[in-house]
Amino acid sequence: MPIVARACFLDFDHTLFHTDEFFHVDVRNAFLHLGIGDDVWRRAYDAVWHNGYTLEKHAAEISRRTGGRIPLEEMNVVLKDAFSDLRKYVFPDVVPFLEMAKERGFSTHLLSFGDEAWQKYKVKSSGLWPYFNEVFFTGREGMKAGVVFERSPDGAEIHIIDNNPDELDVIKDRVPQCRTWRINRVPDEHKHPSDESSRLLFLEARRYTGKTGRYPHSPCTSLIGIL
Numbered sequence: 563m564p565i566v567a568r569a570c571f572l573d574f575d576h577t578l579f580h581t582d583e584f585f586h587v588d589v590r591n592a593f594l595h596l597g598i599g600d601d602v603w604r605r606a607y608d609a610v611w612h613n614g615y616t617l618e619k620h621a622a623e624i625s626r627r628t629g630g631r632i633p634l635e636e637m638n639v640v641l642k643d644a645f646s647d648l649r650k651y652v653f654p655d656v657v658p659f660l661e662m663a664k665e666r667g668f669s670t671h672l673l674s675f676g677d678e679a680w681q682k683y684k685v686k687s688s689g690l691w692p693y694f695n696e697v698f699f700t701g702r703e704g705m706k707a708g709v710v711f712e713r714s715p716d717g718a719e720i721h722i723i724d725n726n727p728d729e730l731d732v733i734k735d736r737v738p739q740c741r742t743w744r745i746n747r748v749p750d751e752h753k754h755p756s757d758e759s760s761r762l763l764f765l766e767a768r769r770y771t772g773k774t775g776r777y778p779h780s781p782c783t784s785l786i787g788i789l
Contacts, residue, residue, distance in 0.1 A: 567718050568668045569718065570788075571706070573725060573729070574685060578656045578690060580747070582767055587762050592641060606624045616683070649688055652688050652690060656690070669695040671694060671709070675700050677701065678701065685697060703729065707733040707736040710740065714740060720740035723782075728773065743781075744779040744780065745785070746771055746782075
């Protein structure tokens with residue numbers, strides 16, 4: 563495995579990728595526009611999530627629950643057309659940051675938490691995969707620390723960027739010399755949403771803003787200025 567002297571390790575969801583806009587707004591709306599009720603969408607999501615989520619599994623579960631009222635093939639065609647290219651959900655500072663990191667001699671490593679197949683689909687469809695030296699998918703919280711530890715020799719300049727302070731805490735336990743950055747992509751006007759659209763737009767990302775880390779991770783709202 564490569565040992566790096568200057569490296570950035572970055573989280574994916576809510577750090578590089580606007581997951582809530584993609585999933586809780588646009589994916590949800592794509593299903594609803596097919597005539598599927600919100601309650602059915604949510605129940606089907608809950609049913610398939612724990613066995614490794616994909617859009618195809620979600621559509622199949624909806625088809626089962628509705629007795630095939632909306633043909634599964636039709637749902638899959640609509641979803642494929644709408645979500646084969648996810649580049650628009652990448653936050654605008656991400657590609658410039660990754661290009662700058664390479665220019666300054668940093669290796670870049672993606673640490674993505676979640677089901678591997680689902681995460682791999684999002685990373686590849688977002689167009690970000692080629693910007694990383696290595697891509698890792700972890701299925702359990704806290705596992706990112708081991709990856710960072712194995713690639714962080716004494717004296718290395720290591721930056722960790724994540725929106726979850728719990729993950730940053732565990733990494734800091736294993737690699738005390740690293741610089742940890744806690745990124746918050748939730749704009750001030752969406753911290754206390756007054757309508758359903760605003761609530762969904764940062765639904766999951768907002769949950770992390772209330773967490774308190776054990777370490778004083780450097781706060782940021784953008785990748786610009788980190789290096």
